[in-house]
Amino acid sequence: MTGVVIGWKRKEPAFLLLYIVVVFIYFIHRTLQLAHEHRSKLYGLRPGWLFPHSLNDVSDAQWRNFRGNLPILTSVFALFAVVANALKAFLSLGAKGMAISWILISLSYLAYLHGACTIYILLIASANYILVMIFARTKYFSFAIWVFNIFVLVCNRIYEGYSFSIFGEQWAYLDNFRGTFRWHICFNFVILRMLSFGYDYHWANQQRHFDQRKHIQRCHTCKSGGICYQLLQERSLPIDNFSFSVYLSYLVYAPLYLAGPIISFNAFASQLDMPARIFATRDVLWYGLRWIFSFMIIEIMNHLFHYNAFAVSGLWRSLSPMDMFIITYGVLNFMWLKFFLIWRYFRLWSLISGIEAPENMPRCINNCYNLESFWKNWHASYNRWLVRYIYIPLGGSRTKFLNIWVIFTFVAIWHDLEWKLLSWAWLTCLFFIPEMVAKSAISTLQVETASGELLSRELKAVAGAITITCLMVANFAGYVVGPSGVNWIISRFSSREGLPVLCWMMVTFYLAVKLILHIEDAKRKQQ
Numbered sequence: 217m218t219g220v221v222i223g224w225k226r227k228e229p230a231f232l233l234l235y236i237v238v239v240f241i242y243f244i245h246r247t248l249q250l251a252h253e254h255r256s257k258l259y260g261l262r263p264g265w266l267f268p269h270s271l272n273d274v275s276d277a278q279w280r281n282f283r284g285n286l287p288i289l290t291s292v293f294a295l296f297a298v299v300a301n302a303l304k305a306f307l308s309l310g311a312k313g314m315a316i317s318w319i320l321i322s323l324s325y326l327a328y329l330h331g332a333c334t335i336y337i338l339l340i341a342s343a344n345y346i347l348v349m350i351f352a353r354t355k356y357f358s359f360a361i362w363v364f365n366i367f368v369l370v371c372n373r374i375y376e377g378y379s380f381s382i383f384g385e386q387w388a389y390l391d392n393f394r395g396t397f398r399w400h401i402c403f404n405f406v407i408l409r410m411l412s413f414g415y416d417y418h419w420a421n422q423q424r425h426f427d428q429r430k431h432i433q434r435c436h437t438c439k440s441g442g443i444c445y446q447l448l449q450e451r452s453l454p455i456d457n458f459s460f461s462v463y464l465s466y467l468v469y470a471p472l473y474l475a476g477p478i479i480s481f482n483a484f485a486s487q488l489d490m491p492a493r494i495f496a497t498r499d500v501l502w503y504g505l506r507w508i509f510s511f512m513i514i515e516i517m518n519h520l521f522h523y524n525a526f527a528v529s530g531l532w533r534s535l536s537p538m539d540m541f542i543i544t545y546g547v548l549n550f551m552w553l554k555f556f557l558i559w560r561y562f563r564l565w566s567l568i569s570g571i572e573a574p575e576n577m578p579r580c581i582n583n584c585y586n587l588e589s590f591w592k593n594w595h596a597s598y599n600r601w602l603v604r605y606i607y608i609p610l611g612g613s614r615t616k617f618l619n620i621w622v623i624f625t626f627v628a629i630w631h632d633l634e635w636k637l638l639s640w641a642w643l644t645c646l647f648f649i650p651e652m653v654a655k656s657a658i659s660t661l662q663v664e665t666a667s668g669e670l671l672s673r674e675l676k677a678v679a680g681a682i683t684i685t686c687l688m689v690a691n692f693a694g695y696v697v698g699p700s701g702v703n704w705i706i707s708r709f710s711s712r713e714g715l716p717v718l719c720w721m722m723v724t725f726y727l728a729v730k731l732i733l734h735i736e737d738a739k740r741k742q743q
Contacts, residue, residue, distance in 0.1 A: 279524075333395060409466055475559060573597065677726050
């Protein structure tokens, strides 16, 4: 029996790979047919440039704005990087000197983006700094800083960035100088940075212990003479590093201001004086070339498949269950690639400017088969922030079943005040609980035989198939249909026409997870 199991395990990857390739070929063929059949009904298509007579899907406002502003963004960030690096090289500026330099550079950037509304950012940032200085050494710190920041977050959305006229008619003329970009949308990231600064300062005053020697022994980067991001984040800084100038430069640091990735205050302040230099010039150049290659992939996708246009046009309701599944899968891949490109673009300019931020999309969405790995690898810097500043302070793994509800509710509110985002958050929590229970149960079992290992792999694949299906439903509800559309999706796939598609979908996800497990085994053997 053991020999049969081992023999099949060797042959199985080839079969699985062939099946997945055939599925993807069918997906591509069918999507091309759908795009051709429904082209006249799709919203947001514009004349393309890749192929003759092609149409480019620019129906996603976020991607359209980012893509359209790429030339000016690239010119501006190139100028900022040259100025910052020149100041550091020729004037030998330390942390405070670089902080003031980046404040001046970034405020010129904010003045263009937000115009007179930059005043709001400076006033709220100053109020937060004063609050932190007052409460950081008291037991009321967490309550005070969270109440203030949640209050600001909610008020910013309710009042849509505050009209100057509400403070008196003599200020109403400033509403004519509100810049080109709504400040209260960008300020969501500033909220995270204000909380990060507050907690890092609070913990520095408590002399929170971090075993640096033990970390260096375990970390490959640090052991080889470099400095990894975790070390930059976890080790405490001297109290004088928490000055207002360093704080303000952290909040408005131009390369990461618009979209992140999110970096902790400790990691940012550490690199102002002495950049981590984990990446050599050659590595940064290769990183940029990979970004250009990925950009071409999304351009091809948008010229040929028009996934997002199907979603925003509402045509998915008229599709068969199989076609709806294909389009849904395509929309989620488009969303992943869009955020991948946006975050890597800003991270690239931050690296060029001497500040390393965490990678936001370290793993492809198609390579995540459980909720934990999905959330660790989708907006990963935000996940790090949530773990450091919410999950651990709330008790960590000891209270994890309660923590996930608090965390995902905050994530939904942080994104926007919409019911569909709250429904997405709470659906995700409901899907998370069975996985956490199953993981706790599996961790108590010890697999010692080949047949036991096979059983464990099969259980993981089945659980993975269920999880991927739940993730698709939760994200499609959050990004496309809203809570009212969930019941419609369920009824559609539980119909006579939809049930066979649902069964095929689950089997395909099951086989895909098995292939991922084989790839993970091969990687472990190479290490």
